[in-house]
Amino acid sequence: MKQHAISGAKWTTASTVLSTSFQMIQMLVLARLLPPETFGLLAILMLVVGFADLQTQLGLNQVIVQEKTLSAVQSSSLYWFSLLAAVAMYITCNLVYLLGEGWLFDPALANLLPVITLAFIINASGGQFGAYLQKNLNFRAVALAEVFGALSGTVIAISLVMCDYGIWALVLGFLTRCSVLSGTLFVFAFRQGSRIKAVFHFASIRAQLKFACHLLGGNLLNFTSSRTDQLIVGGLLGQQALGYYAMAFNVVIQPVLRLTPIISRVALPLLARIKDSATDLGNGYRQTLTIQAVINTPVFLGLAVVSPQLIPTLLGEQWLESASIVQWLCLFAFCYCITLNGISFLIAAGQSAKVLQWQLIVALCTPFAVLTGAIMAGSPGAAAALGWLHLGLLPLWYLIMVRPLVSLSAKAFARPFIGPLLCGLVMVALVMLIQRLSDQLALSPLLALGLQIIAGALCYAACQLWVWYRRKGLAC
Secondary structure: HHHHHHHHHEEEEEHHHHHHHHHHHHHHHHHOOOOOHHHHHHHHHHHHHHHHHHHHOHHHHHHHHHHHOOOOOHHHHHHHHHHHHHHHHHHHHHHHOOOOOOOOOOOHHHOOHHHHHHHHHHHHHHHHHHHHHOOOOOOOHHHHHHHHHHHHHHHHHHHHOOOOOOOOHHHHHHHHHHHHHHHHHHHHHHHOOOOOOOOOOOOHHHHHHHHHHHHHHHHHHHHHHHHHHHHHHHHOOOHHHHHHHHHHHHHHHHHHHHHHHHHHHHHHHHHHHOOHHHHHHHHHOOOHHHHHHHHHHHHHHHHHHHHHHHHHHHHOOOHHOOHHHHHHHHHHHHHHHHHHHHHHHHHHHHHHHHHHHHHHHHHHHHHHHHHHHHHHHHHHHHHHHHHHHHHHHHHHHHHHHHOOOOOOOOOHHHHHHHHHHHHHHHHHHHHHHHHHHHOOOOOOHHHHHHHHHHHHHHHHHHHHHHHHHHHHHHHH
């Protein structure tokens, strides 16, 4: 089990680093060639795509990973059900837009929506193969598929924007990534023995669909609450403000999307194998918290402290307004990752109803907090309200989601974060000192930024090593 965890973490980390690098390169290039309004329009498109795509997935991929055994008939039936749902959602989404075009929806979406929503069908055609590979702990195949998809999407997007395709570069780059990912997952799963038969038997998947309904409800609520801030900012402050906010959100959410799978993708199939033992499940969850704290703390503390230099240096001076938004969103992202990884713990324990309950709580609280922050202080206020809300929800997460399932004390729940946070504060102090010295020495922005990142990373690593050796000495 330990060997599978190490192998999974290794391949998932490699995939994360490479995929994030490709997408960051794409964002940096496109941010300098496209105006903020274009990214605001893309944010609206991705809201539609993300919301509808959740309904096509139905949580079935997570069900496949969580289930210990599935027959060939059940696997095939789940695949065809997912694909039919994707086709139905594609038709429904475009029909709703046609009925509301001009008075309910932005007319600028007319030509873009029918194309980008093809991602529903593309993702559904390959998603189950990815779940099959994950269930069988073949993290190498999943990692390679993600890298191929990210690289292909980046190449297409940058090539097309250089040819003045505008927002179409973003749309077609996204579809390319989805297509290459799904196709590669199919090839790897086929070579490992996964087969989809021309059979559909609804009664055989009734239990799986019931479990998936809770996950679907939780996923929809999570998507709604995680996009509520953008809907409020766009509706209250305008498309340009949404462009700045969406760029800041994208800068922060990329580490979330890339770091979370390092833990959750590996943890879900492994925790599902020990779900019958509350003690083992609790120990496994505590280990995921420790790994998460060590990885996420330097990323989000570091991003918050260097964002005033990072944003104008890498994206351009026109994006300077996004810097303060990034800082507050880092608080949100750090807290959000704790509960997001915890969802894998709930799914592995077979508690899909608790997933739905938690997402309902977050969805009810988010609009009030973000609206209040946006009215009081604009986009930075909305981001600050979102961060403080998720920080305040962490004790509730422990009380109603964690403690009833495993014997984990509040002290044991909080302990994994103490060491990394202390090391992170030392790192922040050093980076701020380097910032001040860089200003006095009039170093170039890029050189100063590089020194801050390298020094901060080395400082955090040194502090963590000191903590590790100290604990090891005390244990001896």
